[in-house]
Amino acid sequence: xxxxxxxxxxxxxxxECLAQSASDLDAIARSSKGNSVMFAQPLSEEDMAYQREMQxxxxxxxxxxxxxxxxxxxxxxxxAMEKAEKERQRALRPVNLFGNSLKMYAIVNGEVITSxxxxxxxxxxxxxxQIPITSQNKQMVLERVLQGAVDEKIKLQEAQKNGIKxxxxxxxxxxxxxxxxxxxxxxxxKKMLKSAEVDEKAFKEQLKSEMAWARxxxxxxxxxxxxxxxxxxxxxxxxxxxxQKQKFMVSEIVIHKKxxxxxxxxxxxxxxxxxxxxxxxxxxxxxxxxxxxxxxxxSSEQLVAxxxxxxxxxxxxxVSEPILVGSDYYILKLEKKYTPGVDKMPIPSEKEIEExxxxxxxxxxxxxxxxxxxxxxxxxRKA
Numbered sequence: 001x002x003x004x005x006x007x008x009x010x011x012x013x014x015x016e017c018l019a020q021s022a023s024d025l026d027a028i029a030r031s032s033k034g035n036s037v038m039f040a041q042p043l044s045e046e047d048m049a050y051q052r053e054m055q056x057x058x059x060x061x062x063x064x065x066x067x068x069x070x071x072x073x074x075x076x077x078x079x080a081m082e083k084a085e086k087e088r089q090r091a092l093r094p095v096n097l098f099g100n101s102l103k104m105y106a107i108v109n110g111e112v113i114t115s116x117x118x119x120x121x122x123x124x125x126x127x128x129x130q131i132p133i134t135s136q137n138k139q140m141v142l143e144r145v146l147q148g149a150v151d152e153k154i155k156l157q158e159a160q161k162n163g164i165k166x167x168x169x170x171x172x173x174x175x176x177x178x179x180x181x182x183x184x185x186x187x188x189x190k191k192m193l194k195s196a197e198v199d200e201k202a203f204k205e206q207l208k209s210e211m212a213w214a215r216x217x218x219x220x221x222x223x224x225x226x227x228x229x230x231x232x233x234x235x236x237x238x239x240x241x242x243x244q245k246q247k248f249m250v251s252e253i254v255i256h257k258k259x260x261x262x263x264x265x266x267x268x269x270x271x272x273x274x275x276x277x278x279x280x281x282x283x284x285x286x287x288x289x290x291x292x293x294x295x296x297x298x299s300s301e302q303l304v305a306x307x308x309x310x311x312x313x314x315x316x317x318x319v320s321e322p323i324l325v326g327s328d329y330y331i332l333k334l335e336k337k338y339t340p341g342v343d344k345m346p347i348p349s350e351k352e353i354e355e356x357x358x359x360x361x362x363x364x365x366x367x368x369x370x371x372x373x374x375x376x377x378x379x380x381r382k383a
Contacts, residue, residue, distance in 0.1 A: 101115070105146070108153040120198055137265060171208055253293055254329070278292070280293025
């Protein structure tokens with residue numbers, strides 16, 4: 001019995017000691033800065049401030065790295081743009097197409113077009129359109145320049161026959177307007193011509209031809225070009241009716257088959273250079289050339305099967321392969337698609353329709369007039 005009591009008292013003393021040790025350990029753990037989940041206590045203000053400082057520093061360093069990467073990317077882009085611009089400017093330098101000798105290139109109703117005339121107009125073409133002459137488009141540019149030079153002679157000759165003259169004062173005003181439309185002064189424009197190796201006299205001759213021709217066409221069309229209200233209403237009714245059909249906003253470049261030897265090269269250029277409208281104005285042989293090749297909204301029923309089937313497979317922004325229809329090649333650019341029930345068709349005002357019809361009639365008169373004059377002209381090519 002005595003031994004049992006001694007054992008019990010010893011056991012109780014041991015338990016008390018263990019309890020005291022656990023309590024001490026708990027106090028020590030809770031007062032420590034350890035990471036134990038069981039014993040963790042809220043951080044002191046000093047520790048929290050330290051953590052905020054470390055977090056802010058890490059965010060700052062990350063932001064600085066991102067800024068450095070962004071600036072590096074921007075520098076690379078800027079360098080690439082500057083390099084591309086230098087290459088573009090190099091490509092736009094005048095190209096000697098005919099050597100140094102002066103030769104007859106063509107004769108139009110007895111008036112000579114020389115190789116010097118052609119060179120001036122080729123240089124002017126590059127300067128005004130910013131389309132460089134390359135191995136891909138050289139022949140097309142020469143044909144375009146020659147046709148322009150021939151038309152220039154024909155227009156001036158016809159204007160003179162009809163008593164139309166452009167005074168030096170009017171020519172200077174035209175030069176000023178041309179320079180202003182290009183965002184430069186006349187003196188700056190003259191420097192640009194000199195830099196492009198374009199003879200100022202040759203450029204003025206081109207300008208005089210266009211001014212005289214515009215006045216002549218206006219005179220010829222003033223009586224015949226009238227737009228009636230019934231014509232305007234017919235267009236509005238047609239547009240309203242066509243909102244139930246799929247339509248395409250299309251631009252075109254038309255090249256006669258006999259002139260299409262280099263048309264594939266033109267398509268390659270058009271897929272790299274987004275200025276379809278500019279190329280249409282320079283190379284298209286359709287009446288829409290003056291309008292940048294724009295046909296506007298058309299439905300499948302308005303187009304021949306070869307063109308409509310191609311458009312249905314194209315995506316917005318696509319440029320088609322050359323499509324042969326009869327004696328002409330067509331290059332199409334799909335600007336937008338209109339799907340009934342999904343898209344909203346913009347309907348122009350009566351005034352816009354009237355102006356559109358008037359311009360169209362004027363263009364038709366001018367095109368027919370010039371075509372008739374070309375057919376009557378005696379044109380001899382010497383090169």
